[in-house]
Amino acid sequence: MNDRLDRLSASPSVAVKQKLDFPVIDTDVHTNDYTPDLEDYVANYGGVKLVDALRNASASRIGRGFIGNGKNWYEQTPEERQYYRTIRAPWWARVTKNTLDVATYHLPELLYERQEEQGSDYSILFPNNVLAPLGVRDKDDRTALQRAVNHYHADLYRKYSDRLTPVAGIGLHTPEEGIAELEFAIKTLGLKAVNIAGSVRRPIRALADKYPAADHPELQKYISYQDFYGIDSEYDYDPFWAKAIELGVPILTHYGSQGWTGRSSISNYMNNHIGHFADGSEAFAKALFFGGVTKRFPQLRVGLLEGGADWGARVFTHLVDRWEKRSLEGLKNYDPAATDRALLTDLFARYGADLTKGRSIEGEDLIRDTLGAHYTHGSRQPQGLELEDFAKAGIEKVEDIKAQWVDNFFFGSESDDRTIATAFNDKSNPLGTKINAIYSSDVGHWDVPDLTDALAEAYGLVEQGVISEADFKAYVFTNPYKLYTEANPDFFKGTAVEAKLKANSPR
Template identity: 50%
Template structure:
């Protein structure tokens, strides 16, 4: 019996729920896998046979997979983090084929209850992190050509991201213009950061440089001014999204346990980028530009939003004066030490400031311009934090991630707001064993009292509609949900 004959003839529970809900469901994170022989044809077209040979020899992301070539002694010696393995659900052959065959994916999408999906192909998510400049740019260009071609016939229900390298703003702008203007792609993925060698270590061997790195998040303390890139996104009416990985960062460097390294790594990378955009003032300087962070869930977004407001309320320039060392009555402090201090305190008045905030470097006040760390973000009151954060940041969340409850807990969130979580199913990876269960998983949030029906609509429909039409009102024109998108825009 063939696989096709084994397919169910009745509607899945997800499809039935979609009919019941009566509004379009948008999945913002469906993973696909490139068919490598066909992709290499595109890579050769872009970079020639030498690039193809080098690609085969040094696969993108090879640094992440060094672990597999090392002995246990080498893993201990270099503390090489255990990378992902067995990342595809293989038990269902139909699901496995679906992630690499565009026609089959298009045909089956509604089995998951999904009307429209944004695709994050596997290689495309890795390509911007390739270290070699020539290889990185060639792979990104070839990936964009390949995906634009193979998914173009199915654009009524699916759209692939364009993968944009961003080691410099110039290379990002060049690929962005090509992908949008020449290929007609309409959504992009940028890396959430690039790793750069700390300048003081550039004179050391490559093995040292590989470890002596810093994380450049493009918006705070960056090596370059990325404002021209953000301006180009606004000009081309495209929303930057990121699917950044924090595997191998700091504590996520177990040499033996992938799960230890995996838990929380997308959220960690997303948070680093999100904080940089906020504190670096990008959301102030570009008031119409929104950003989306995929696969990290939304609990971290709710936590960060609350945390920034708490830090503003306890560390704003006015409140910070409560901590000014100039406030200290040193004579009064010395008298208290004399009266209440034991023998170990006597005769040490000149050292009283050690640990109390006015010893050594603390004796000199910092530059007044350095006191207000919220200045670049343009924050003068807590409501400004709300506007700079909630109006700009969206958080992709798997359909079975109950921690989305934090994002929709309006009683707990400052100002009674929802943090903008939306469906990013991660279909195609090991954590989605049944790609047809996406909508039924999400609807279980309502059945279990985690979401209200209204929350669910924001999660599945309103937030993604809001994001993708924020710069481009015609984003869904020509798609299966064009009418519903237009109705939403008219209401909004």
């Protein structure tokens, strides 16, 4: 008891928390599984075969699959890394020196006890193995393993549900697979939020047919693409989004882009890391927007974690700017048929003799030699829906973009992220909008060496004038509360958040 009191008095986040008259909701806490216990649980679920599947998937995930000759990065020589372009995977990504925190992330009872030290009333937990099953190729094994892992975490944290809830991992190789696991996680296990990968890697069929996986396994990662479930997807994921809304489930993702073009250094993890969550989540979110998912499902609530919130404001601004130029009305400025051929010829005749040197400037010749052959009358031009990139999203006015971007998406920002100021800058964001930045401490990963510092660091942004007191409240309470309760009004029923709100409500 004395040890706990000493820790409370030493926590800078406790000092901040004492100033607040609203709950703090941490939307991103990472926990680690005690491996023998997890494997015992999985073995009881599906036998040794399923444990082997878990081990293989975990090993592949840690190495990120960037192996060219059967050796991982550390086993290769510098020459081999260059030859195979073996990407430098994340390393030393967990806290080790702070032994108390190491234990905390493994022991649910200790994590529960230390919520007060952390300064949180409620935390959404992302166990590091929650999506490990996605690395299993066999559908039956993948489904069984995902179910076992979700069941394990549900059982592990059930008695701490007033302050902690783990997410369920959901595989979306197909909509049907996702729906089946979603229903099991929510209806059977009683979980309340889910974590998905932001895409599924699929083969480019023309190349896969030419280079079958059985004959060319080493080529498969190079002849594939990312399916982001929205625009251009091979499957119709609308039934999955509809089921999530029916069950009152917010969709959460930590989706990164390490290994993509520009993030494939063979020597430097930080080169590959900085901004990769924002890039990955941006690709996923834009696919939903341009695919019309957020138009068809205005009730869908999506949390995009670890990438910061500034990119959400940036993309919102660019969507508005580009729609104004690329709407059907705006496109009239770029229609090849709109060029006044006679006027252009006259201007070149008057001012361009030194350039044309007697070449033909009549008819389509001048169009070909200035704008390009694809602007001439005989060229195939976009028709119908090809004319408007915003067609599926159904954008008719700027306010539609706000409704289908700002209202659906919530952007996880870590406590030391000063770029959060962009999200709250209603002077520069279109329509005087503040983006839904949500407090995502990321404790459990290397960027938070001490869990008691996170909330205090976040409040430091107020003290430094980066954000206002009102913005801070929106960041750590109002926006996270909206994310979960707009998906499910009863999300916080029976929790410390509900108790805090009742205690602070006017009598």
